[in-house]
Amino acid sequence: MKRLVLRAMLLSAILLAGAASGWALDKNEVLANWKPKFDPSGAQYTYLLSNVDHPAIEGIAVGYHIRDKVWERSNGRLYVDFRPLAQLGGEKDVISKLKLGAVQGMLCSSVAAVNVVDTLGIVNLPFVVDSFEKLEKFRNDSELFDEFRNSPAAQGILAVDFTGYGAYGWATTTPVRNLAEAGKVNFRIAQAPVNADIYKAWGMKFTVMPWPDVPQALQTGVINGLDHTPIVCSITRKFDVAKYFTRLDYAQGLYIHLINKRWLEKLPADLQQILLETIAEESARARALTQQQQQAQIEAAQAAGIEFLALEPQERQKLIEKTAPVYDKWGKRIGPEYLEKVRARLNN
Incomplete structure (x- = not known):
């Protein structure tokens, strides 16, 4: 917990510095800071994962953490090519690409996810999943979450997990x-x-x-x-x-991790397991960090x-x-x- 608190405090300081400079770093500079410390060119499989937002948000930075851990666990066989900052287009465009398999994964905002299937809209309804505690309870109830997870299957998509960006x-x-x-x-x-x-x-x-x-x-x-x-x-x-x-x-603002079902099922069984287990672990970690990030940002805003x-x-x-x-x-x-x-x- 001490490490999580220190991480949240450090990230808050970085964000405040960025805000003070008017977010002077351009997209290329931001992406350069997250460049992998390995050469992905030899990967047997690539998982192209999209998001429209900024990795300064813990619920978005999770994409890079998944990338690094999957690379290590798969011994370089599977590369998670994470593309935040709308590099692959807006959310509606990427949803279409995801259904076709041109993009294999997406951290989709909960407000846009209802365009995939109505059931995903349950997390947007007021006073249903309205706290960090209820969010964890929902995620850890296998019966509730499995129905949520499989609801877009008819569209060729699975909602395998989620991270967040705080309380509305x-x-x-x-x-x-x-x-x-x-x-x-x-x-x-x-x-x-x-x-x-x-x-x-x-x-x-x-x-x-x-x-x-x-x-x-x-x-x-x-x-x-x-x-x-x-x-x-x-x-x-x-x-x-x-x-x-x-x-x-x-309500809790979420990034729902959507995966093209057909692509996932074609992936070797051991890599499927590595990918899904890593997504679950890193998503849970990101949700904990999001709660701390929200408090850090509130305190920073109050100080301002x-x-x-x-x-x-x-x-x-x-x-x-x-x-x-x-x-x-x-x-x-x-x-x-x-x-x-x-x-x-x-x-x-």
Whole structure:
């Protein structure tokens, strides 16, 4: 645990240095820092793994840790060619490539994963998998996770594990202490049908917007709030403009590790085992680091003058009650029995 804490503190210092310099490092420099310390040219098999985000996030850096451990364990037979920072395209494009087998793996954001199959949207529903503890409980319940894992199999894909990027809340330019103040904010939400249904049910103003458009929209006042996590808001410098964060903790932001099923099944059995075991080990480790990274980023933001707020319990309960239509609609798409089973077990 001491090593994990020291790692989180070191990463936080690096991130703060990067933020202070305006993230001066370009993509090529960032990737050069993660270059493998081995020559992958002699590998018998290559696993091309994509992600759109920055490896400064622990849930993304996991791709490099999987790469190195798989290389060592397979004695150089299997090379995990990890490509973050959207090197292979946006998430919808990569999902299409994954189905075709042009890309073999993907760390897909949970908001985009619903484009693969509705069942994966269960992790986006409010107040279902809404804490780090519930996330581990969900992952370690074989019955719950196996249904999640196999749900995209008809699309030729398996959801073998996940990492994260923290707990969702509201980053805003004005303080939001209650639902009345939240009603005055125009929130940017992700391009995902689950999120739109959530904000409609809550009766909030929202704008569906691609992530690259957010900085200018926030600076010009087109939006004055973000539906996101403290880690992402801190690392991407959204706190330069949005000086308040209301901790809702209504869902865990995830990167779901998707694999092309056909490619995996063609891989020799011993390499399948090495790959899947390594993904499981490193994903669990990354989830632990994510919880520490979130706390480190909150503390760094507070030191920089960002005010962290929370709704009163009765206000949060109102949001839970307003979510009922979302459970009804998405329960039919996810499977009502599965949704009810997940909610019951995680709340037990």
